Structure formats: structure tokens, C-alpha cells
Amino acid sequence: MMNVGPEKKDVYEDLNPHDTYFFKIGAHGLVCFHGRNYSIKQRLTAEQTSKLVSDSSFYRISTNCYVNLFKISEIRDNVVMFRDETHGIKTIHVPRRNLEQIKRLLPDAGSQRASEINQVV
Structure with a gap:
């Protein structure tokens, strides 16, 4: 009898853009995806x-950078935070003019989460 562990997903082969926190578009079609513990260029x-x-899951915060609205956990000052229990917090600076729009577009994952984000900001 052979025991086989659960099959692990290879992020580098099976990249799903909706699992990333944000991505940046470079020259010649090069896109850099930033996730909880990786940065992958494709x-x-x-x-x-x-x-x-x-x-609509992504919002443009600068000329070439887009954040995943569904992965935002907090907004403090001009910083958007993406929280992961295992890997900690990843952050990205957002221009002040975009913060209000991001708050309006945040997915309503319950009124508690929306009020927490509004209290922090």
C-alpha cells in the first residue's frame, strides 16, 4: 500500500491572476504578478x-500598476495592505487621489469589514 500526499499546486505553472495581490505591466508584454510569497514575471x-x-477585480493605481480589490485587507494612510496568516503582510503605496475610489469599489464582504476599513482610514 502506498501513501500519497495531497497534490500541491505549483504557482509558477498554474498562475491565476485573481490569486495575486497586484500586478505591474512592463515593456513588450511583460507582466509581473505579486502574490503572498512570490513575484512572477510572464x-x-x-x-x-x-x-x-x-x-473589474483590478483597479489601476498608477500608469502600469493594478491592485486586486478582492485581496485588500486594510487601508492605512496611503498604503494598501494584503494580509496572509502564514506569510504576513504585503503592502503597496497608493496615491491619495485613488484611495476614495478604491474604498467605494471594495467588494462588500460584509458591513463589518467595510466599517473596519473605514475606521482604519
């Missing part, structure tokens, strides 16, 4: 990049 076609930036 070359995407113009069509793939266009589809990604038009996805």
Missing part, C-alpha cells in the same frame, strides 16, 4: 493584457 499577448486590465 510575457502576455496584447489581448491577454487587455483582458486583464479590463477585469
Whole structure:
């Protein structure tokens, strides 16, 4: 009898953009995805990049940087925080003019989470 452990997902092979915290678009279709414990660069076609930036899950905070609204855990001052119990906190600076729009677009995961974010800011 052979015991087989659970099959682990390889983030580098099976990257799902919706699992990332934010991504940055570089030159020649190079996109850098930042997640809880990784930064992965992938070359995407113009069509793939266009589809990604038009996805309502992502909000543009600068010319080439988009944050995943569903992964935001807190907003403090001008910093958006993505919290993970195992890997800690990853942060990104957001221009002040974009903060109010991000707050309005945050997925309503319950009135408690929305009030916590508003209290912190």
C-alpha cells in the first residue's frame, strides 16, 4: 500500500491572476504578478493584457500598476495592505487621489469589514 500526499499546486505553472495581490505591466508584454510569497514575471499577448486590465477585480493605481480589490485587507494612510496568516503582510503605496475610489469599489464582504476599513482610514 502506498501513501500519497495531497497534490500541491505549483504557482509558477498554474498562475491565476485573481490569486495575486497586484500586478505591474512592463515593456513588450511583460507582466509581473505579486502574490503572498512570490513575484512572477510572464510575457502576455496584447489581448491577454487587455483582458486583464479590463477585469473589474483590478483597479489601476498608477500608469502600469493594478491592485486586486478582492485581496485588500486594510487601508492605512496611503498604503494598501494584503494580509496572509502564514506569510504576513504585503503592502503597496497608493496615491491619495485613488484611495476614495478604491474604498467605494471594495467588494462588500460584509458591513463589518467595510466599517473596519473605514475606521482604519
